[in-house]
Amino acid sequence: MAVVAKGLEGIVAAETRIGDVRGQEGVLLYCGYDINELAGKISFEECVHLLYHNHLPTKAGLEKLTTALRAERELPQGVIDYLKSAPKTARPIDVMRSAVSMLGCYDTDRHDLDMGKDMANGIKLISQIGIIAAYFHRARQGLELPPVRKDLSEAAHFLYLMNGEVPSKEAEQTLDVAYVLHAEHGFNASTFTARVVASTLSDMYSAISAAIGALKGPLHGGANEGVIHMLEEIGSVDKVDAWVADALAQKKKIMGIGHRVYKVLDPRAPHLKDMAIKLSNQLGEPKWIQMSERIATIMREQKNLNANVDFYSATVYYSLGIPTDLFTPIFAIARMAGWTAHVLEQWADNRLFRPLSEYTGKPYGQKWVPIEQR
Ligand SMILES: CC(C)(COP(=O)(O)OP(=O)(O)OC[C@H]1O[C@@H](n2cnc3c(N)ncnc32)[C@H](O)[C@@H]1OP(=O)(O)O)[C@@H](O)C(=O)NCCC(=O)NCCS
Secondary structure: OOOOOHHHOOOOOOOOOOEEEEOOOOEEEEOOEEHHHHOOOOOHHHHHHHHHHOOOOOHHHHHHHHHHHHHOOOOOHHHHHHHHHOOOOOOHHHHHHHHHHHHHHHOOOOOOOOHHHHHHHHHHHHHHHHHHHHHHHHHHOOOOOOOOOOOOOHHHHHHHHHHOOOOOHHHHHHHHHHHHHHOOOOOOHHHHHHHHHHHOOOOHHHHHHHHHHHHOOOOOOOHHHHHHHHHHHHOOHHHHHHHHHHHHHOOOOOOOEOOOOOOOOOOHHHHHHHHHHHHHHHHOOOHHHHHHHHHHHHHHHHHOOOEOHHHHHHHHHHHOOOOHHHHHHHHHHHHHHHHHHHHHHHHHOOOOOOOOOOOOOOOOOOOOOOHHHO
């Protein structure tokens, strides 16, 4: 008998060796490693290797991957021209989605599902997605686009392109840890979207443009931007209680709180919370983290809901001086690792996704009536 599961809750849609979210225990696995075992210990580049090859790299393996990523740091001129000419008021996540789609037009062999070649396309996307976001941010301010460099890590390179100067080691490490924490998360909405598109044997660029579209929504990756808008709207710690009470009375969702799968604490949140506390105190602006803590406490006590990954990542990015509308693009930069790994896994053992639906429309047997008589 067909099962109806709204939002596909509880449905296992396919097998994966890449990641697992164990909601009752609050455990997130990347290829068998607990995220707590990896966060702060591996670089984003090592994380990409883990997700692609199912094991952590040796020094030689890491060097090979790093070289491959850095070799892809030149965007086609047509994409650069687009980033310069896109409306300055456009949302960076929309420009990113469109630019990824454009990249597909420059890859003329993209319909050739050769495993090696598609892995190369994944590497290319991981390498180029951050450049797209940083370049658009520069271009919309009328600033020069700094030439790409081959000597910086993925995290440092993004900050360098965005600000036009090499970041501090601390800023690089903070973003690097955030990238690792956001790199993979099982069959979340955007990853599932990428796999659905890939399952039609469409190409990597189509799968990833669709995934970015899914990530953008405020119920998914867009929540981190919503958190900062909420904190700005509340304004100060003494106003939190009244603001949250009012929002809950109006049945509004509090951004960065709650999760479909985690019924206990999202294991990524404490890492981001620690970083947010440190950075806010260093900046001498503790009010953001104080407001966040109060919101999290109220939501835990009153609704039994916990902060998720987006709740504290917002304050981390804000403290790094990253503009709010780049928060979701940064999520996309990190998740590109997981998305592309999942697309490759889908193709390795493909079956078209094609669920059923429960029909609730008019009864069978409606009769056609000529248009003049309707
Ligand atoms: C993540 C999310 C979409 C999960 O949604 P879901 O599994 O479909 O859960 P539901 O929306 O059905 O919520 C279940 C209950 O918790 C409440 N709830 C869930 N998240 C809430 C939130 N952030 N604020 C207020 N109430 C919330 C719902 O109102 C609902 O209550 P009810 O049973 O009294 O109607 C949801 O928690 C949410 O919208 N969170 C805010 C957006 C966000 O941070 N997204 C990033 C996720 S990583």
